[in-house]
Amino acid sequence: xxxxxxxxxxxxxxxxxxxxxxxxxxxxxxxxxxxxxxxxxxxxxxxxxxxxxxxxxxxxxxxxxxxxxxxxxxxxxxxxxxxxxxxxxxxxxxxxxxxxxxxxxxxxxxxxxxxxxxxxxxxxxxxxxxxxxxxxxxxxxxxxxxxxxxxxxxxxxxxxxxxxxxxxxxxxxxxxxxxxxxxxxxxxxxxxxxxxxxxxxxxxxxxxxxxxxxxxxxxxxxxxxxxxxxxxxxxxxxxxxxxxxxxxxxxxxxxxxxxxxxxxxxxxxxxxxxxxxxxxxxxxxxxxxxxxxxxxxxxxxxxxxxxxxxxxxxxxxxxxxxxxxxxxxx
Amino acid sequence: xxxxxxxxxxxxxxxxxxxxxxxxxxxxxxxxxxxxxxxxxxxxxxxxxxxxxxxxxxxxxxxxxxxxxxxxxxxxxxxxxxxxxxxxxxxxxxxxxxxxxxxxxxxxxxxxxxxxxxxxxxxxxxxxxxxxxxxxxxxxxxxxxxxxxxxxxxxxxxxxxxxxxxxxxxxxxxxxxxxxxxxxxxxxxxxxxxxxxxxxxxxxxxxxxxxxxxxxxxxxxxxxxxxxxxxxxxxxxxxxxxxxxxxxxxxxxxxxxxxxxxxxxxxxxxxxxxxxxxxxxxxxxxxxxxxxxxxxxxxxxxxxxxxxxxxxxxxxxxxxxxxxxxxxxxxxxxxxxxxxxxxxxxxxxxxx
Numbered sequence: 178x179x180x181x182x183x184x185x186x187x188x189x190x191x192x193x194x195x196x197x198x199x200x201x202x203x204x205x206x207x208x209x210x211x212x213x214x215x216x217x218x219x220x221x222x223x224x225x226x227x228x229x230x231x232x233x234x235x236x237x238x239x240x241x242x243x244x245x246x247x248x249x250x251x252x253x254x255x256x257x258x259x260x261x262x263x264x265x266x267x268x269x270x271x272x273x274x275x276x277x278x279x280x281x282x283x284x285x286x287x288x289x290x291x292x293x294x295x296x297x298x299x300x301x302x303x304x305x306x307x308x309x310x311x312x313x314x315x316x317x318x319x320x321x322x323x324x325x326x327x328x329x330x331x332x333x334x335x336x337x338x339x340x341x342x343x344x345x346x347x348x349x350x351x352x353x354x355x356x357x358x359x360x361x362x363x364x365x366x367x368x369x370x371x372x373x374x375x376x377x378x379x380x381x382x383x384x385x386x387x388x389x390x391x392x393x394x395x396x397x398x399x400x401x402x403x404x405x406x407x408x409x410x411x412x413x414x415x416x417x418x419x420x421x422x423x424x425x426x427x428x429x430x431x432x433x434x435x436x437x438x439x440x441x442x443x444x445x446x447x448x449x450x451x452x453x454x455x456x457x458x459x460x461x462x463x464x465x466x467x468x469x470x471x472x473x474x475x476x477x478x479x480x481x482x483x484x485x486x487x488x489x490x491x492x493x494x495x496x497x498x499x500x501x502x503x504x505x506x507x
Numbered sequence: 508x509x510x511x512x513x514x515x516x517x518x519x520x521x522x523x524x525x526x527x528x529x530x531x532x533x534x535x536x537x538x539x540x541x542x543x544x545x546x547x548x549x550x551x552x553x554x555x556x557x558x559x560x561x562x563x564x565x566x567x568x569x570x571x572x573x574x575x576x577x578x579x580x581x582x583x584x585x586x587x588x589x590x591x592x593x594x595x596x597x598x599x600x601x602x603x604x605x606x607x608x609x610x611x612x613x614x615x616x617x618x619x620x621x622x623x624x625x626x627x628x629x630x631x632x633x634x635x636x637x638x639x640x641x642x643x644x645x646x647x648x649x650x651x652x653x654x655x656x657x658x659x660x661x662x663x664x665x666x667x668x669x670x671x672x673x674x675x676x677x678x679x680x681x682x683x684x685x686x687x688x689x690x691x692x693x694x695x696x697x698x699x700x701x702x703x704x705x706x707x708x709x710x711x712x713x714x715x716x717x718x719x720x721x722x723x724x725x726x727x728x729x730x731x732x733x734x735x736x737x738x739x740x741x742x743x744x745x746x747x748x749x750x751x752x753x754x755x756x757x758x759x760x761x762x763x764x765x766x767x768x769x770x771x772x773x774x775x776x777x778x779x780x781x782x783x784x785x786x787x788x789x790x791x792x793x794x795x796x797x798x799x800x801x802x803x804x805x806x807x808x809x810x811x812x813x814x815x816x817x818x819x820x821x822x823x824x825x826x827x828x829x830x831x832x833x834x835x836x837x838x839x840x841x842x843x844x845x846x847x848x849x850x851x852x853x854x855x856x857x858x859x
Contacts (some may be wrong), residue, residue, distance in 0.1 A: 401624040407568045408618070409638040409689065410611030413602055419637070420626045427628070499628055499673045 196480030261470030288379035300390025322384030397421035434486035514541035521578035536753035549744030557753035612642040615690035619702035621683040632670025639692040657688040680711035752809040759836035
């Protein structure tokens with residue numbers, strides 16, 4: 178058990194390191210660097226800046242040195258808690274990410290909780306009442322949910338909200354709280370704004386989860402242990418919840434790991450459309466501007482979330498499934 | 508003790524059908540038999556002849572799209588003043604609280620797959636305790652002591668440890684014992700064992716049958732043993748019911764059915780048992796053909812296409828009925844009772 182956890186930890190560190198190297202290389206693959214992109218942007222706005230300024234910028238960020246030197250420089254900073262400077266924002270990367278990371282996590286957690294709270298009961302219902310009218314209705318809604326791109330839904334809802342209710346549903350805060358420091362009012366405002374983006378982001382996941390839960394449970398409902406429980410005189414509701422649902426939930430534990438980074442990165446377009454102050458739009462902007470330290474840090478965080486999430490779901494699976502827990506000991 | 512002459516369970520003309528998109532499957536088509544306390548009723552027949560569905564019908568847990576369409580299932584229960592009273596299980600709703608109070612408490616089931624008949628993610632103890640507390644007012648502590656007691660009763664070594672074991676940690680034989688312990692948790696008076704030994708090796712099979720027999724001697728319960736194995740029937744049963752395509756074709760005390768079998772199907776089944784006296788390296792006699800597809804049952808006697816003694820013009824036209832051929836010995840075959848009047852049948856056939 179401990180040996181297993183330790184082995185996973187070593188592997189996790191190695192995976193993370195690979196992620197940083199790969200992301201660093203990939204970010205630098207497009208021709209040119211940040212300064213080139215910056216120059217192009219400046220010349221587009223007809224600003225006049227001397228060659229020397231660009232050269233000093235290059236030296237400042239060590240862009241004139243080979244890639245591995247840049248990487249080592251960045252990594253040595255990372256180990257001392259300095260993730261580099263965002264060239265685009267001219268601030269430390271941590272300062273740029275700061276609040277947005279917290280917002281992203283709040284939103285992601287909201288979307289995950291909403292997804293599970295909606296999908297699991299519907300999935301159970303659909304399986305227990307297979308081929309009932311309710312099952313068909315939910316199946317239909319589910320496929321629509323899978324088929325409609327989330328950003329389109331976001332646009333439609335924003336349009337409807339604007340025309341019908343005259344309210345701006347973009348963002349996570351009302352304009353008056355946008356730049357305010359944290360207060361009770363701002364938290365309430367956040368809670369008020371949170372559900373809609375969370376629904377939009379969680380929609381396709383919800384539809385998928387309904388299908389998976391339904392299929393898993395249908396498999397389990399046909400197992401003989403259900404007949405055993407039924408023959409013992411358990412009521413249908415309590416036996417379904419105690420045995421097959423419990424078994425059908427196991428596969429979900431293994432997907433917890435992918436949820437965190439998926440919702441974070443999968444919602445880039447929706448976040449851009451809705452103007453959410455999350456990491457997604459920031460990542461997009463940093464990639465366009467070739468702001469490699471900012472982009473590298475975000476990609477590294479996504480990698481870290483994936484690795485941590487996978488590790489957590491392994492532990493969770495071990496906790497809830499005795500077959501895995503005891504399989505390990507032997 | 509109540510009157511032993513009165514059956515604890517009587518099944519009368521039970522018909523259970525499955526209404527599928529492809530058509531109606533008559534899984535049980537008019538089965539009648541009785542089970543007595545302290546006795547074992549063996550139900551035997553090939554796969555797909557409605558044995559398991561009969562068991563599920565008695566418990567009221569026939570899965571959709573199946574349901575009981577006709578017939579009566581009567582359970583004799585003891586009332587508080589020592590009298591006995593018959594309850595028609597078929598008139599209770601499948602999920603009614605009365606029916607659930609009978610399931611598990613009065614009638615218990617040991618199902619045929621020890622590998623999958625227990626939840627893989629709950630401990631043995633958890634499942635036994637859960638079942639026991641459904642019908643008995645027990646604290647968790649008492650229920651857990653009962654579970655240990657039951658597990659040692661069914662011969663599981665180190666029962667104190669076994670309640671914390673998960674099914675996958677036990678061998679097939681031990682799992683079947685655990686399943687029997689679960690079924691016994693509420694002291695049922697009728698135990699339905701549906702192919703309890705099919706998935707087990709021969710040695711374990713003998714042990715489980717011994718266990719069932721000694722449990723019956725201890726608590727006097729009735730056992731309904733469903734199997735396709737004539738050897739198991741010979742060893743265990745007092746009464747035998749032979750089923751074919753959802754119907755009872757022969758019924759009687761075990762010695763009579765084995766010694767003086769009347770129905771060609773029973774005779775074929777008995778012939779196909781390997782004997783220690785038979786000539787070596789000779790093919791076993793088999794029953795020709797296979798069980799007909801349930802959607803197109805043959806007209807007349809359902810066994811006539813495979814029957815060696817078929818009477819053309821009779822067996823493929825008329826349906827035989829279960830009739831007496833001796834002391835407690837019933838057979839449904841035209842070899843032993845008169846054919847219905849041909850004239851009346853023919854006129855019916857032309858008008859119908």
